Every structure is written in structure tokens, then in C-alpha cells.
Amino acid sequence: MSSLDINQIRKDFPILEREVYGRPLVYLDNAATTQKPLSVLDAMREEYLNVNANVHRGVHYLSQQATDLHEAARERVRQFVHAEKIEEIIFTRGTTEAINLVASSFCESQMQEGDEVLVTEMEHHSNIVPWQLQAQKRGIVVKHIPITDDGYLELSTLNSQLSTKTKLICIAHVSNVLGTINPVEDIIKTAHERGIPVLVDGAQSAPHMTIDVQALDCDFFAFSGHKMYGPTGIGVLYGKEEWLEKLPPYQGGGEMIDKVTWEKTTFERLPFKFEAGTPDYVATHGLAKAIDYIESFGFEAIQQHEQELTRYCMEQLQTIPDIHIYGPQQSIAKDAVVSFNVGNIHHLDMGTLLDRLGIAVRTGHHCAQPLMDRLGISGTVRASFALYNTKEEVDALVAGIRRISQMF
Known part of the structure; x- marks a missing residue:
């Protein structure tokens, strides 16, 4: 188990307490940008003020x-x-x-x-x-x-x-x-x-x-x-x-x-x-x-936590029928990113419907169109993790995908 106190860490990021469409925000778009802790925001505000x-x-x-x-x-x-x-x-x-x-x-x-x-x-x-x-x-x-x-x-x-x-x-x-x-x-x-x-x-x-x-x-x-x-x-x-x-x-x-x-x-x-x-x-x-x-946390603890999340996410996603996960299938060879598609569901549709459930993921070609061409696809759904993410958020993602898959 991770040595990080994730519940305490999440208090450093007030945006994670937001609701989206009446649901708790599950922010899984960290490869695009991470949220900012209060220590960073306070330091910048202090400099502008003084x-x-x-x-x-x-x-x-x-x-x-x-x-x-x-x-x-x-x-x-x-x-x-x-x-x-x-x-x-x-x-x-x-x-x-x-x-x-x-x-x-x-x-x-x-x-x-x-x-x-x-x-x-x-x-x-x-x-x-x-x-x-x-x-x-x-x-x-x-x-x-x-x-x-x-x-x-x-x-x-x-x-x-x-x-x-x-x-x-x-x-x-x-x-x-x-x-x-x-x-x-x-x-x-x-x-x-x-x-x-x-x-x-x-x-x-x-x-x-x-x-x-x-x-x-x-x-x-x-x-x-x-x-x-x-x-x-x-x-x-x-x-x-x-x-x-x-x-x-x-x-x-x-x-x-x-x-x-x-x-x-x-x-x-x-x-x-x-x-x-x-x-x-x-x-x-x-x-x-x-x-x-x-x-202050150390990369050893951060890597352990993020690899646990990556491994758990891949294991849970693989229980969904007709899912395809791209890239290495061993979490030890991956770094906090899981890209996937489900059956014939367009990645944009999946991302849009996940958003209505409060789950923020990235969809599309991820500024890597030659890679998409190599994979023979137009894009993927991408979940990416940071030190403040939890297994409960992965569970919400998997439940959301399962619910959307059943709709299609």
C-alpha cells in the first residue's frame, strides 16, 4: 500500500472538492495538466502582492x-x-x-x-x-x-x-x-x-x-x-x-x-x-x-502510489467486455497513463458521457496523430493519474464506462 496520506493531500487542492453536473469531480486528465496545491497558489499571490x-x-x-x-x-x-x-x-x-x-x-x-x-x-x-x-x-x-x-x-x-x-x-x-x-x-x-x-x-x-x-x-x-x-x-x-x-x-x-x-x-x-x-x-x-x-513526499512514494493506481485501473478495465487498452500491458512498463477504447463506441462519445458523470478524461488523438495512424485508430480515451487520485476514483471511472457501454 502507498505510504501517502491521500485524503490529507487532497485537502491541498480545493478544486477537487468541486461538483460537475451535480456529481463529485473525478479529475483524470493529469497528463494534460495537473491541479495546483495551495502552497503554489499562495506563493504566487504573495509575490504579486508584495x-x-x-x-x-x-x-x-x-x-x-x-x-x-x-x-x-x-x-x-x-x-x-x-x-x-x-x-x-x-x-x-x-x-x-x-x-x-x-x-x-x-x-x-x-x-x-x-x-x-x-x-x-x-x-x-x-x-x-x-x-x-x-x-x-x-x-x-x-x-x-x-x-x-x-x-x-x-x-x-x-x-x-x-x-x-x-x-x-x-x-x-x-x-x-x-x-x-x-x-x-x-x-x-x-x-x-x-x-x-x-x-x-x-x-x-x-x-x-x-x-x-x-x-x-x-x-x-x-x-x-x-x-x-x-x-x-x-x-x-x-x-x-x-x-x-x-x-x-x-x-x-x-x-x-x-x-x-x-x-x-x-x-x-x-x-x-x-x-x-x-x-x-x-x-x-x-x-x-x-x-x-x-x-516533500519523495518520488519513491509518488511512483509507488501512481503505479498502484495504474495497475488497478488496468485490472479493472480488463473486466469490461470488448475493451482495448493500448501500449504496454504491464503497469511496471507504464507511467500513470491508460489509453483505451471500448468496442465501436467513439472516444468522443465516451468522454462526453463520462463528463456528464463528473469524470474528466481526455479524448482524441492527444497531439500524436502519427501514433494514431500506426495504431489504425482516430483516437482514444485517456485516463491519467496524479498523486491526489484514489482507487475510488478508478472505481467511478470503471462504473461509468460499464454504464455507458450498456447504453450502446
Whole structure:
């Protein structure tokens, strides 16, 4: 049994006491975004009330205080991902912007027409479309590692796909649809043996497991605050200092400059070279508080609880006639996500009717249309878990699906 006191934890999230259509809210859309604890909301409100001033630029007290909070948040993130240096932590608006930053700056400076980027068949659009945009601009080639029918990467094809033209591998740590935990350590090792850098999309792993970028030895790692109990509009790009020094700025403006003349501009040192304009310094403080919140429980306890829920959910769903669960069938290989369809019931119909029962799930292609094409479907129903979810909520989900199935 989980060591977490879930009933006590739920008190930190007042939104979970809401009713929807007269029924208790069962929130199972955490892979899209998590709810926010009072400690995060209170910290952000406190900063707006008492410490609101633009960072880095002011000599006055409030500006210096806000700057201290902002840079303390950067150090908190460095500790969270176990980066070696604070210069390696770049604040972005989220995983999507972090990947776009790398796509733009890396392709501009490190790639030529005909060079290749390797992604996987289970990627979110955020790790496909930026590379396709660069393909249209620069003539690079986007290739992908295929997946097996049960949702694992076909790693037997990896070596044959790598060549002197492969300049970067970009891979989801965890699939947002299948929940598959990918063997990124093995892929990074293989890539580095050939001198190929690796970007890891950690949007779905950072909320659920310990991240150690030095142990992984990844060259880039991206994640979002809002999927890990933090505010929206804030994310992080970790990059090895040697790579960040090589790459040109992604955007131009204030904050990221050293000196501007009509003849030329020189740029700030890391990490500021990649942070044009006023940062969301209140959100960075909120992200730091979210990290504090997560680490107060410890990832071992969080993983144990979420894996118990995932396993229980899969076991209970399998009692429903004509259900199809996508991805790995062993909960140990999955991470807090269960995607499924029932018979010929359209995923949108299932999601809409579950909503009327107060149960919030995600339906559709989950921003992973190439994966849907591989599976031969238009979309799925997805239930995804966080540390505040309970087995009783899984029971409500299963009862709701059973009731809707009988209607059809």
C-alpha cells in the first residue's frame, strides 16, 4: 500500500472538492495538466502582492527581491534535475517552446541540407512539427524509430537508422498516449558512441520520477511546470553548457544582450542568452514551490502510489467486455497513463458521457496523430493519474464506462 496520506493531500487542492453536473469531480486528465496545491497558489499571490517588480534590471529593493526569488527558482530547478551548473537551466514557456528553441538554434548552426533528425513514432506533435518546420526551411530530413504493436520502440532498427547524416536524436522519455517508459539511457549511450547528441522530452516524466540529467547524460532535457503541480506558461530547457555555448540565440530583445550598437549586437552570458524579454518571474517562483511540494513526499512514494493506481485501473478495465487498452500491458512498463477504447463506441462519445458523470478524461488523438495512424485508430480515451487520485476514483471511472457501454 502507498505510504501517502491521500485524503490529507487532497485537502491541498480545493478544486477537487468541486461538483460537475451535480456529481463529485473525478479529475483524470493529469497528463494534460495537473491541479495546483495551495502552497503554489499562495506563493504566487504573495509575490504579486508584495514583491512585484521586473527582475535583473532594477537597483531598487523590490526588483532585487524579485530577482533573488527568480534566480533562487533557477537553482531549485538545477537541483531538481541534478544539473551540474545553473548556467545550464533556461526558462521557457513550456516543453513546446524548449523544443522549438533547440530546433531553431541547433538546425541553424549545426545542420545542413540533407542532415537528419531522428524522432520516434510515439512522439507528441511538439517533438515532430518543429523539426518538420526546419525541414521546410533548411531541407533537413526527419526520420522516426517505429514502434511494436504493444507500444515499445523497435530499437533493433536504431543502428541501421543512424548514419553520418544523423545530427540529433529527439525522444520522449514517456509517451503521453501509451505511457511507455522509453529506455532513454540505452539510446543516449548508443547515440554518444557515434557522437550524436540527444534531446529528451521530459514533459511526462518530470512529474512522476527522479530526473538526473548527468546520470542520463542527455544533451538537452525539456519539461513543463503545469504538468507537475506548477503554474502554466513556465517550462525549462536543460542543456549541456558546451552545447548552449555553441548555439545562437533563439529570440532577440531585452535581457539577452550584452551590448547593442547600430553595427552589431553582442549577447549575454548563459543562461540569459536564451531568455529574451521579461520572464514570468512569478511563475518561476511558483515552479520552485511545486518542486518543493513534490519533493516533500519523495518520488519513491509518488511512483509507488501512481503505479498502484495504474495497475488497478488496468485490472479493472480488463473486466469490461470488448475493451482495448493500448501500449504496454504491464503497469511496471507504464507511467500513470491508460489509453483505451471500448468496442465501436467513439472516444468522443465516451468522454462526453463520462463528463456528464463528473469524470474528466481526455479524448482524441492527444497531439500524436502519427501514433494514431500506426495504431489504425482516430483516437482514444485517456485516463491519467496524479498523486491526489484514489482507487475510488478508478472505481467511478470503471462504473461509468460499464454504464455507458450498456447504453450502446
